[in-house]
Amino acid sequence: MTRDYWIFKTVAEVDRSFQTIDSYEDSISEYYNYDSLVPNSKQIKKNDIAIITDKKKILGFASIAYIDISKGEKIIRRCPQCPSTTIDSRKTKFPKYRCNKGHAFDIPLEEPKVVTKFKAVFNTFLPFKGQREDLLQIRPFYTKGYNQNMSMQRLDSKVFKLFGDIEQKLQLDSYNNILSPEQGYVKEEQSPYTVKMKDEREIILQAIKLRRGQQSFRKKLLEKYNRTCIITGCNVVDILEAAHIKPYRGENDHHPNNGLLLRADIHTLFDLNLISINPSTFEVIVSDLLINSEYIKYNKQKLSSTVIESLSGDALKFKWKTFLKNMNNE
Structure with a gap:
């Protein structure tokens, strides 16, 4: 299976366009959430490798173990005067909201929509420990050019030449079972276990x-x-x-x-x-x-x-x- 390389942008609560975008609740060391409305959502697959970033810097590197898929609902917020869903909240001007087409308004329209939800679960996550953490160094490696509005974009594999042996370390951790005894995140206890027969994994x-x-x-x-x-x-x-x-x-x-x-x-x-x-x-x-x-x-x-x-x-x-x-x- 061909491996692809990606950049996954995760957005902190304080950076979510002043609450016009709902959080995907990522856990950057474990998984990355997205849905079917996000460009490239159907292209991500197991064994792919991703660079995890926020809006300004590199956070780490991850190899994908598998993709969990489920149905769900998402609130779409858009401009009342046009179809645009690119909305910013203004701190000092009124009306409070403005879309990228120039329309200003008090409250965006909210529309629930059924979507397919995806969770890219990581086999391995390696935090970034280099000296240069800015995102500009990655710009030349976007296979279809950099787009600031896209959260998941494909990269050329040559991008990993910037980071020494990171790709090799990810592969070793994924396939040779190298894992620190203390790694992992403990989630809250779940409801009693029940056997489900549906096959969602390989052999x-x-x-x-x-x-x-x-x-x-x-x-x-x-x-x-x-x-x-x-x-x-x-x-x-x-x-x-x-x-x-x-x-x-x-x-x-x-x-x-x-x-x-x-x-x-x-x-x-x-x-x-x-x-x-x-x-x-x-x-x-x-x-x-x-x-x-x-x-x-x-x-x-x-x-x-x-x-x-x-x-x-x-x-x-x-x-x-x-x-x-x-x-x-x-």
């Missing part, structure tokens, strides 16, 4: 490839399980990974009750259905294919009561069925 092997980039999910599980693998007891944080019980297919599956903290090798075996958990006995079950391996010592080992209480029974049953099917096909 499980793709999840193995991307799993360490799921920073928020991993951070939650590190705290939940006291930085300890629930099967081996390993507490070397650098090799502990966030495992989904029911394989990841969408944002709903990032619930902590659908998560296990596992040592990297155990995680891979769990994802490949060579190790599982019996939802009736809460015992670790090892596939017959591993009988002659070091992993057989974990067979029939029961999870602690603390771990058991925090797991989704539906997710365990879903995973167990897949494990048994795999066993029968051996």
